Amino acid sequence: MLGSGMVSLTVIAFLLTMILVLWRPNGLNEAIPATIGAALVLLSGSVSIFDLAKIGATISSAAITILATIVMAIILESFGFFSWAAEGLAARAKGSGIRLFWYVNLICFLMTLFFNNDGSILITTPTLLILLERLGLKNHEKIPYLLSGALIATASSAPIGVSNIVNLIALKIVGMDLYMHTLMMFVPATLGLLFLLLLLFLCFYRQLPRRLPKKLNIKMSLGKHPLSTDLPPHSSIKNRNKFMRNVLLFVFSVRVSLFIASYIGIPIEIVAVLGSTLLLGWRWIVLKVSPSDMLKKTPWHILVFAFGMYVIIYGLNNIGLTHWLVAVFQPIVSGDLVNASLLMGSLLSFMSTFFNNHPALMVGTLTLTNMGLDPLTLKIAYLASVIGSDVGALLLPMGTLASLIWMHILKQNKVKISWKDYTKVTLIAIPPTVVFTLVLLAYWVKWIY
Numbered sequence: 001m002l003g004s005g006m007v008s009l010t011v012i013a014f015l016l017t018m019i020l021v022l023w024r025p026n027g028l029n030e031a032i033p034a035t036i037g038a039a040l041v042l043l044s045g046s047v048s049i050f051d052l053a054k055i056g057a058t059i060s061s062a063a064i065t066i067l068a069t070i071v072m073a074i075i076l077e078s079f080g081f082f083s084w085a086a087e088g089l090a091a092r093a094k095g096s097g098i099r100l101f102w103y104v105n106l107i108c109f110l111m112t113l114f115f116n117n118d119g120s121i122l123i124t125t126p127t128l129l130i131l132l133e134r135l136g137l138k139n140h141e142k143i144p145y146l147l148s149g150a151l152i153a154t155a156s157s158a159p160i161g162v163s164n165i166v167n168l169i170a171l172k173i174v175g176m177d178l179y180m181h182t183l184m185m186f187v188p189a190t191l192g193l194l195f196l197l198l199l200l201f202l203c204f205y206r207q208l209p210r211r212l213p214k215k216l217n218i219k220m221s222l223g224k225h226p227l228s229t230d231l232p233p234h235s236s237i238k239n240r241n242k243f244m245r246n247v248l249l250f251v252f253s254v255r256v257s258l259f260i261a262s263y264i265g266i267p268i269e270i271v272a273v274l275g276s277t278l279l280l281g282w283r284w285i286v287l288k289v290s291p292s293d294m295l296k297k298t299p300w301h302i303l304v305f306a307f308g309m310y311v312i313i314y315g316l317n318n319i320g321l322t323h324w325l326v327a328v329f330q331p332i333v334s335g336d337l338v339n340a341s342l343l344m345g346s347l348l349s350f351m352s353t354f355f356n357n358h359p360a361l362m363v364g365t366l367t368l369t370n371m372g373l374d375p376l377t378l379k380i381a382y383l384a385s386v387i388g389s390d391v392g393a394l395l396l397p398m399g400t401l402a403s404l405i406w407m408h409i410l411k412q413n414k415v416k417i418s419w420k421d422y423t424k425v426t427l428i429a430i431p432p433t434v435v436f437t438l439v440l441l442a443y444w445v446k447w448i449y
Contacts, residue, residue: 009044010315013037017312018355022398027408030401031301034308041315055310061269062168063303065258066116068272069162072251073119074297075279078287082123084244086131090212097209101144104128105197108149112156114251116163117390120153121402125409135212139416144204146410147417147425148197151394154402155196158390158437159189162258162268165306166358167386170365174382178262185383188444192391192437199429243286250279313362325367333371333381338442340377344368345384345438349392353399361389380445384438392434395426 017037021030041047047055076082085107093100111120128149132142157164161171161181171181254275261271280291316322329347333340344364351360364385368378393399397407397419410417 006044006046007319010041010046010312010319013040013044014312014316014359016040017309018359021356021401022404024404024408029301031304031308034305034312038308038311041312044315046315046318047311051314052311055307055314058172059169059306059310061172061267062165063306064269065162065168065272066118066165067298067300067302068269068276069115070119070302071276071294071298072254072279073115073123074294075276075283076247076251077123078283078289079244079247080240081244081247082127084240086127090131090135093212095212097141097212100212101148101201101204101208104145104149105152105200108153109156109193112153112163113160114255116165117154117157117400117402118165118405120156121150121406121409124149124153125406126413129409129413129415137209140207141209142415143417143421144200144207146415147422148200148204150403150406151200151426151429152193152197154394154400154406155193155391155433158387159186159193160259161185161386162255164390165302166361166389169306169310170361170382170386173362173365174369174378176379176382178268179259180379181383182259184379184445184448185386185441188437188440189387191440192387192433195436196391196429196433199433200425203425203428247279247282250282251275309358310362313359313366316359316363317366321363322367322370325363326370329367330371330373333368334373334377337377337380337446338439340373340381341384341438341442342435343384344381345388345392345434345441348385348388349395349434350388352389352393353395356398357389357393357400360393361385364389376445376449380442383441383445387434387437387441391437392430395423395430397422 014037017033020028020033020036024030042049089100089103089107092103108120108124111123115123125146128145129142132145157167159182161167161178167181171178254271257271257275258268261268280294283289284291329343332343348357348360348364351364365382368381368385371378371381373381390400394403397403407417
């Protein structure tokens with residue numbers, strides 16, 4: 001029997017952590033409440049010292065892979081890549097606000113695929129803010145680009161598991177490799193994203209400016225970018241367009257290598273670290289800058305946050321939360337593949353919306369592994385959980401860490417997007433997108449199997 005003190009302290013630790021992560025008073029780093037919550041869970045006894053080694057083994061691969069990816073993003077910023085990308089957006093729009101909408105969302109999608117959802121928000125949001133400011137757009141004219149870009153950037157972590165740290169951790173828990181995840185998920189999740197983008201376009205059509213200014217001073221100020229390395233970026237780079245295309249090709253090859261590594265059984269974190277190390281060396285040669293600055297600029301707190309959150313979730317698992325969820329949902333999930341997809345996707349959408357997708361997906365995945373499902377149903381239920389966690393969570397800004405980061409950046413730059421502005425779009429776009437994607441997922445997996 002579990003002691004009432006153990007249960008109470010574990011639940012209090014979870015609630016306190018979630019309040020502080022969502023509230024973030026005075027810009028509080030999310031790793032701090034996660035650490036405090038983990039310490040309380042350890043103190044309660046619901047997680048033992050011996051459990052910590054198992055937890056470390058579970059999250060280490062995911063955290064290292066994501067950190068290596070963010071390092072690559074920081075290196076690209078020092079090359080002036082994101083300024084170059086913004087200039088390209090303005091040029092390709094050819095004066096059309098509608099054409100700019102589609103290009104903005106394309107680059108947000110690509111940045112998440114090349115990096116990850118949090119990194120994509122950190123990359124694209126400041127770049128778009130500078131671009132839209134230089135275009136002279138008013139606040140209400142900026143909202144369609146900023147909000148649609150944030151929703152697409154965050155939801156784009158669903159097609160491939162490597163674009164979200166919590167997806168990678170869940171992959172480890174459920175025992176699915178990256179290759180299989182992408183084979184089963186890429187088509188339905190990408191079609192779901194296209195459906196979401198169409199709904200967003202219909203929501204914003206009247207707000208989009210038809211014509212943009214013909215003359216635009218788009219010279220970027222890198223010092224305002226949160227990933228800026230304070231280096232003299234492209235001063236020593238000749239033939240800038242060719243150089244940036246080569247860099248993009250290299251990053252793309254690293255991403256492809258992750259899937260090849262997963263398929264042949266090589267740990268993906270090795271490939272990710274090797275790719276970021278080679279890019280660091282490339283920067284050293286081109287800009288004559290030592291890699292030592294990465295020690296300061298790499299967001300090491302991600303490791304602490306992921307570890308702390310998983311300790312808390314492991315504690316909830318040990319006090320019986322997942323056993324209760326199994327008892328309630330196992331009979332429904334095991335009945336039919338479409339039911340399994342819709343139920344787990346809806347459940348994770350609800351949990352992620354109100355408790356954030358990091359703890360929600362971890363709880364959901366631990367629950368699934370204890371249901372005794374057949375392999376195919378387990379895979380569909382897990383992938384449906386990812387859709388709920390990555391897409392359904394976007395119903396409210398507090399559903400994902402990426403959304404919270406996005407709101408914080410906007411506030412810093414004095415761009416007003418209220419929760420009302422946010423939810424009047426997401427209430428229309430997110431629920432039908434989730435249902436569409438979940439149904440498509442079930443039939444797609446049935447077809448390929």
